[in-house]
Amino acid sequence: MKRLRWLLGLILILALAAAIIFAPIPSMLKWQSDFLSRAFLCLLISAILCLYRVFRGPTAPDRAVAIDMLGILIVGFCAILSIPTGRDWYIDIGIAWALQSFIGIMALAKYLEGKDFDE
């Protein structure tokens, strides 16, 4: 039974990797280079895996960890989007998002520990 589940997970991961490399690109993501669209698709699938942990996580710190990682992934989204669209301000959004995510996670950690904010 355990072996079967392991095999199913392996098949799922290989299917996801094949979808990243070979799937047809939706017309929303058609830019001048094919590589960046595939990169965006890969980050999108990583973010969906993070969201699974947010929905499923058995305890509150699990969800906090997943949200922290999602915040760092979104900086990667902004960095990739700034290349094909040619707009500089995406990376500004990335810097602001990293700062915001850090402050939010520190406050969340204090709250989970059960202390007040001024200790």
Next chain:
Amino acid sequence: MNSTIGMILITIGLVFDFFGCLGLIRFPDVYNRLQASAKCITLGTCGILLGLVAFQGFTATGIKALLCLVFIILTAPVSAHALARSAYRSGVKPWEGTIMDEYEKDIKKIR
């Protein structure tokens, strides 16, 4: 040439991101998940930002990307450490296959 180097760096970053998220859903415990995903995703996003620097050169966008990279390297370990500490203090037990737990002894010594 520059765009080739950028593509290689972005590919390395994407691979690390993907496997970090896989560790996030696959490991049995908060602490294991934290140590897999925090390291992998920090390195992956830093790879993507370095690829952006290689694409753009040292223009305003590239320098802002370097700034963002330094900021992420400084803050991601701090937030991961704070989360692990708060998870332990709030009473989340480690996985039953854990071999040793030094922090429990330290907490008992303080109290």
